[in-house]
Amino acid sequence: MTAPLDVPAADVLIGTDASAASLSGAAVEGRSLGRIAWLRLRRDKLAMTGGIVVVLFCLVALIGPYFVGNPLAYHSNLIDPTLGKPLGPWGGISMAHPLGVEPVTGRDLLARVVNGAKWSLLIALLATVLAVGIGVVMGIFSGYVGGWADSVIARSMDVFLAFPLLVFAIALIGVIPASAHFGPIRASGLALRVCLLIFIIGFFNWPYMGRIIRGQALSLREREFVDAARSIGARTPYILFREILPNLVGPILVYSTLLIPANILFEAALSYLSVGIQPPTPTWGGMLSDAVTNEWYSIDPLAMLVPGLAIFITVIAFNLFGDGLRDALDPKSR
Amino acid sequence: MKRPKIIALGAAVAVSALVLAACGGAGNSPAHGAKSVFNMALTKVYQPSTGKSNGTITFEDFGAPDSTDPANTYYAANWNFVRLYTTTLMTFKSCPGACGDQLVPGLATGPGQVSPDGLTWTYHIKQGLELSDGEPITAADIKYAVERSYAKDVLPNGPSYFQVWLASQTPAYLGPYKDKTPGHMGLKAITVPDPYTIEFHLAHPFADFDYLATLPQTAPVPISKDTGAKYQTNVISSGPYMFQSFTPNKELVLVDNPHWVPSMDTEAKQLVSKIVLRMDINAAKVDSDLLSGYAQMDYAGAGVQTAARAQLLSNQALKAQSDDPINGFIDFIYINTKIAPFNNIHCRYAVEYAANKVDTQTAYGGPYAGGDIASTSMPPTVFGYQGFDDYNAVSKPTGDLAAARQQLQLCGHPNGFTTAIAYRNDSPKATAAAEAMNAALARVGITATLKGYPTTTYYSDYAGNVPFAHKNDLGLATGGWGPDFPTAFGWGDEIENGNAILQAGNSNVSELNDPIVNADFAKIESPGLTQAQRNAIAHEIDVEVMKDAAFMPEVYSKSLLYRSPQLTNVYVQGAYGMYNYAVLGLK
Numbered sequence: 034m035t036a037p038l039d040v041p042a043a044d045v046l047i048g049t050d051a052s053a054a055s056l057s058g059a060a061v062e063g064r065s066l067g068r069i070a071w072l073r074l075r076r077d078k079l080a081m082t083g084g085i086v087v088v089l090f091c092l093v094a095l096i097g098p099y100f101v102g103n104p105l106a107y108h109s110n111l112i113d114p115t116l117g118k119p120l121g122p123w124g125g126i127s128m129a130h131p132l133g134v135e136p137v138t139g140r141d142l143l144a145r146v147v148n149g150a151k152w153s154l155l156i157a158l159l160a161t162v163l164a165v166g167i168g169v170v171m172g173i174f175s176g177y178v179g180g181w182a183d184s185v186i187a188r189s190m191d192v193f194l195a196f197p198l199l200v201f202a203i204a205l206i207g208v209i210p211a212s213a214h215f216g217p218i219r220a221s222g223l224a225l226r227v228c229l230l231i232f233i234i235g236f237f238n239w240p241y242m243g244r245i246i247r248g249q250a251l252s253l254r255e256r257e258f259v260d261a262a263r264s265i266g267a268r269t270p271y272i273l274f275r276e277i278l279p280n281l282v283g284p285i286l287v288y289s290t291l292l293i294p295a296n297i298l299f300e301a302a303l304s305y306l307s308v309g310i311q312p313p314t315p316t317w318g319g320m321l322s323d324a325v326t327n328e329w330y331s332i333d334p335l336a337m338l339v340p341g342l343a344i345f346i347t348v349i350a351f352n353l354f355g356d357g358l359r360d361a362l363d364p365k366s367r
Numbered sequence: 368m369k370r371p372k373i374i375a376l377g378a379a380v381a382v383s384a385l386v387l388a389a390c391g392g393a394g395n396s397p398a399h400g401a402k403s404v405f406n407m408a409l410t411k412v413y414q415p416s417t418g419k420s421n422g423t424i425t426f427e428d429f430g431a432p433d434s435t436d437p438a439n440t441y442y443a444a445n446w447n448f449v450r451l452y453t454t455t456l457m458t459f460k461s462c463p464g465a466c467g468d469q470l471v472p473g474l475a476t477g478p479g480q481v482s483p484d485g486l487t488w489t490y491h492i493k494q495g496l497e498l499s500d501g502e503p504i505t506a507a508d509i510k511y512a513v514e515r516s517y518a519k520d521v522l523p524n525g526p527s528y529f530q531v532w533l534a535s536q537t538p539a540y541l542g543p544y545k546d547k548t549p550g551h552m553g554l555k556a557i558t559v560p561d562p563y564t565i566e567f568h569l570a571h572p573f574a575d576f577d578y579l580a581t582l583p584q585t586a587p588v589p590i591s592k593d594t595g596a597k598y599q600t601n602v603i604s605s606g607p608y609m610f611q612s613f614t615p616n617k618e619l620v621l622v623d624n625p626h627w628v629p630s631m632d633t634e635a636k637q638l639v640s641k642i643v644l645r646m647d648i649n650a651a652k653v654d655s656d657l658l659s660g661y662a663q664m665d666y667a668g669a670g671v672q673t674a675a676r677a678q679l680l681s682n683q684a685l686k687a688q689s690d691d692p693i694n695g696f697i698d699f700i701y702i703n704t705k706i707a708p709f710n711n712i713h714c715r716y717a718v719e720y721a722a723n724k725v726d727t728q729t730a731y732g733g734p735y736a737g738g739d740i741a742s743t744s745m746p747p748t749v750f751g752y753q754g755f756d757d758y759n760a761v762s763k764p765t766g767d768l769a770a771a772r773q774q775l776q777l778c779g780h781p782n783g784f785t786t787a788i789a790y791r792n793d794s795p796k797a798t799a800a801a802e803a804m805n806a807a808l809a810r811v812g813i814t815a816t817l818k819g820y821p822t823t824t825y826y827s828d829y830a831g832n833v834p835f836a837h838k839n840d841l842g843l844a845t846g847g848w849g850p851d852f853p854t855a856f857g858w859g860d861e862i863e864n865g866n867a868i869l870q871a872g873n874s875n876v877s878e879l880n881d882p883i884v885n886a887d888f889a890k891i892e893s894p895g896l897t898q899a900q901r902n903a904i905a906h907e908i909d910v911e912v913m914k915d916a917a918f919m920p921e922v923y924s925k926s927l928l929y930r931s932p933q934l935t936n937v938y939v940q941g942a943y944g945m946y947n948y949a950v951l952g953l954k
Contacts (some may be wrong), residue, residue, distance in 0.1 A: 105805075105806055105809070106806065107723070107726050107803065107806045107807075109723070109725050109726050109729060109765070112729060114725065114728065114729045114733040114734060115680055115733045115734060115735055116673075116676065116677050116680060116681075116733065117673070117729055117732065117733055118677070137729050137730060137799055138726070138729075138730070138799070138802065138803065138806075222816050307792045307793070307798075307819060311792075311816075311817050311818070311819060312798060312801075312802050312817055312819075313802045313805055313806065313817065323795075326795045327673065327795045327799070328651075328672060328673035328674055329673070331673055331674035331677065332673060332674075332677055
């Protein structure tokens with residue numbers, strides 16, 4: 034239906050990608066843009082490794098909590114009370130506790146890191162969805178409509194970008210009420226805090242996405258297929274969401290994948306500053322914070338290594354995958 | 368010339384101490400030298416010596432004193448430290464352990480003489496004492512020093528006992544800086560009939576007044592040298608050492624005070640030529656400096672950090688150089704008697720029984736750095752303490768779940784209930800203890816949501832703010848308390864007396880308002896009671912408070928201290944729960 038989609042893609046493929054061009058011409062004709070990108074992505078080993086790790090961690094976060102023990106149960110019998118140190122070598126590693134137990138409390142580290150994945154990934158993913166949602170709508174509208182609407186939105190993006198985000202987040206979470214009503218929905222405790230964290234992380238990240246989308250929309254609105262749609266009387270919403278948006282799928286996907294690790298780190302930072310999810314609910318940032326503030330690294334390095342590695346591996350996997358995805362969808366930016 | 372002789376004398380004292388120890392049944396300890404043993408400085412003087420050295424004792428602090436001004440400080444460690452350059456009207460006897468809880472005269476010639484109505488306390492001051500500027504110490508200097516404690520706008524940190532207990536006047540006395548009378552001597556509640564006599568006129572009888580006379584606020588301050596808030600940079604000394612230099616948040620250097628008369632002050636010693644306090648040193652570095660001998664004393668006196676704790680306890684030689692005193696604090700959980708369902712006493716009993724004392728003890732740092740499992744509302748360091756165990760805290764330390772379930776039944780919540788537990792989220796130990804409590808209560812179906820608040824506003828805005836606590840359903844709150852002086856009143860009046868409940872800045876977080884307890888607090892300070900009678904009242908308060916289940920005591924707090932082998936005359940003084948800083952010397 035939207036002819037321009039195929040034409041530039043073919044141009045790109047034949048004109049710039051030497052390896053793709055070496056394929057037989059007939060085979061190239063029949064491939065969609067998505068399929069070409071997928072073929073390119075598959076050849077990128079780093080990106081594929083990143084992608085597999087991401088899928089694995091998401092699976093762990095989704096179903097892992099059902100397979101591990103209770104992350105809140107204390108095991109004082111596994112702790113030397115004098116030093117708070119897990120009994121046995123390597124932080125008390127055993128069949129029942131494959132990653133050992135947490136110092137002082139004796140809580141199972143595997144159970145905590147797996148449950149931590151659930152919260153860390155849930156918050157990071159939903160915050161990204163929120164940031165992308167707001168960013169795309171505002172960016173497209175601003176770029177396409179132009180005029181005073183563009184000025185207002187672009188300036189408000191500048192304001193958001195200039196905001197001392199961390200300070201604001203700490204202040205906002207500090208005054209969080211015990212319970213709140215969102216229309217008919219009443220949230221309290223953990224649920225309310227998770228909602229607020231998602232809101233803060235997502236809401237303050239939308240301008241990054243918004244700026245990119247606005248730039249793309251600015252150039253797309255001058256293209257012939259948009260003119261054509263306008264000349265046959267298409268309304269603005271139709272042009273925005275049926276003509277322009279499909280051309281933005283690439284950048285949206287790429288920047289979302291790169292935003293997720295940033296949000297994981299931001300959630301960890303908030304937990305580290307003890308304004309994130311409250312204990313005893315485990316999060317990666319909170320576990321890291323516990324290990325540092327209680328000096329557990331001096332008696333049981335595993336307590337710090339496990340959440341630290343979890344954050345490190347997830348962030349690097351998302352970044353590798355995002356980079357690979359960008360290369361696959363938009364080889365010119367290489 | 369003089370040094371060898373003095374050292375020989377020191378050695379002789381050490382040997383005689385060893386002989387005494389041997390007579391006391393210490394067994395077949397080696398005959399040569401005083402062997403260092405774990406916890407020996409709780410009851411004995413380590414390396415006793417009268418030898419004077421030209422050396423320097425270095426104190427290190429992970430932070431800085433709230434103020435070096437004696438009128439402007441409220442930390443136990445600093446009250447201990449200021450005795451190096453101040454002498455108060457009364458003071459604690461310099462001797463190990465509980466012996467150091469006794470009151471002895473400092474500047475005064477004897478304990479206060481109280482009038483029959485209990486309203487006037489008179490002290491006579493030793494003649495011939497001098498300040499470090501060479502001026503004689505007179506009653507006017509002490510009156511002026513106490514007047515300064517009223518100037519909360521200039522010196523906000525110190526305790527407010529004198530404002531509370533001395534007779535008030537109209538208009539209210541606001542400190543010497545706003546005092547228009549000639550010589551700034553306008554406080555009518557203190558009279559100075561002659562230069563060596565001072566009289567305190569009270570609003571109500573206060574039998575513990577001699578303890579107020581030990582506060583640093585009674586150390587003499589000469590009116591001509593007072594520079595208000597800046598006085599802390601050059602305090603005029605009345606103790607064995609005096610200021611040489613002071614750089615805020617960096618370093619304080621004290622040197623010998625030539626005007627101090629050793630024979631008139633037996634509770635302090637001047638055994639080194641210099642004392643240095645280094646501030647804002649990373650806590651872990653304080654420990655390593657102590658162990659390497661670069662510094663001799665941890666100023667804060669609250670015990671070593673996790674890494675050094677592992678080192679001290681796993682190495683026999685280092686453990687022998689350590690002491691583990693009960694420091695007078697209790698860590699506990701406030702159970703709010705006015706917030707449902709804890710307005711039903713059986714729900715409070717359920718918490719007492721369900722708590723896992725072992726887990727909370729480990730959370731606070733284990734049996735050495737955390738403390739002993741507590742079962743009373745008063746620590747063993749308070750006069751009148753007698754151990755008892757109403758809720759099987761000691762006999763079933765991991766919790767008595769059957770008893771807890773039974774109490775839940777009686778309370779009408781057989782399957783548990785939901786509440787919240789407030790804690791200070793910038794304190795790792797308080798956080799760990801709150802988490803342990805949450806896990807322990809979950810075993811009987813009580814869901815206690817954790818709610819963390821910052822330490823600085825914990826009592827003003829959150830746990831100690833009654834409307835906030837009720838609105839947010841803070842049925843439980845972690846807390847810790849240490850007495851300003853080791854009597855039942857000094858311990859419990861603020862946290863247990865129903866008349867002390869405030870809407871904000873409240874320390875009686877349990878909102879305990881038990882007529883028996885309130886009456887006992889009124890009675891215990893009345894004149895004419897013997898020590899035995901006062902001890903009996905103290906015990907009655909303790910029993911009644913525990914019967915009310917308004918507190919869930921966790922640990923009698925202990926500090927694992929490292930005793931530097933370079934120091935002499937080291938021992939833990941009961942009144943401070945840490946080493947006595949006023950008598951230290953160098954080997």
